[in-house]
Amino acid sequence: MKNIVACIDNSDAAGAVCDAGSWISQRVDRPLVLLHVLDKSVYPAKMDLSGNLGLSSRTHLMEELADLDIQRSKLALEQGKLQLEEARKRVAGRGINTPELLQRHGHFVETLADLQEDTRILVLGRQGEDHHSTAREIGGNLEAVIRTLTCRILITPPGFKEPEKVLLAYDASATAKQVLYVIARSPLCKGLPFHLLMIGENTEKNQQLLEEAREEMQAQGHQDVTTALKQGDVESTLLSYQKEQQLDLIVMGAYGHSRIRQFLVGSTTTNLLRMSEVPILLMRQ
Template structure:
């Protein structure tokens, strides 16, 4: 197994690289750095002109083809530089083995190609054309979340050491997997775990919290469990801020919710508003 890090040369690239290095060192695996040059859609067919118009159109198409060829060459050169820089930093950190993959195509399809060999996928919250002021998520992120079942680490804008993690817990299958991941693997060994549940107490929820507490205690994980009234995205965001949390863990889909077209309302809001990395599990 290895770790797949998706880098595009955007502002988030150093953070994706550093989060990938951190995770690879903890898991004891190598990194596949992936840079995908998006395919451009084929132009729609048009009616064939005649005479002088045809000559002018032919000349224009030749000029456009030259521009496209140069643009493609520049994109390749840029991609090679982005990958080379990431590799150099990872090598200096002692991570091995390392692979740099430059592909033409669509990111989601390429990620799916490598998913079976990846213990973790790392991607930035936003890409090179992001609107930082509005905190919009990158469209590639949303597509990858919908397509993959591998744990996905969504990097924040800058990396910082991860000492405390919070699990947004609702008792569903994905949030239980988050508890198992936090308590049973190398990735978060030694990280203080906060388990926070938003909403009113019920017998069912109490049973879920008891299950989580029993597992965390059995595996000797330093932990805190809190139940707070309020809407999940508001409660968790405030908890993250107040307790200086370094990592948010949550399911890609909430418990009992119909799978939504995008990532899911609560999940999307949490990724957007919490200015820390988010580890999504299914």
């Protein structure tokens, strides 16, 4: 059975990640895994200083530096265990009494890639603890994860509110149709009102494509489905509509196959992640 994997750290988003992971786990009835990764790039397991100084008289100094590095890794490991325990308590307060606690030492993106075969949805905060810029920025690890992994990823800003209304960004592309097919059949958003938003020219063809998408949703039991066709810049139009309609979750496809499409859609995705005040669920084909 595939798991819901929530990545926690010492950032402001850790609580939101726990809350989002708990909500998803209960909605889709899948086990919740709380994951803490001790990133090798930040906390190397050991430091090889041989040859750095080149003088035998400095051997003692090299040994002390190596010991300090090992101690730093041990402290980080213990801190990670404490963070996992706090996360366990938080999800218990939301009804998840037996989450799996998992701690790994390795490169962050590689670790997630190793786990993705058993991951149904990966939950991440918009910023990690190693990112010290403004609240609107996104962490470098997050961009790498989105570009590398093929599983579904939910990215949450600090503060998570259980979604009551959902926005699905729809452009009738093959990717969007696949996302529509999956989300319409998923228990994740069953019973929640949906808004299908297409950003493009107000043509009869686009109206027809939106209507077909609405009928597909309704055929799968989603009776409260609103469609909207708006013109304008993708990011600003989508986010403006989300705020106007007070929608709590954005669902969209991420990336395509061609390098050109990957760049364009990737840029759109990054901007949306930076500016959105609500979680975004990214789905791949």
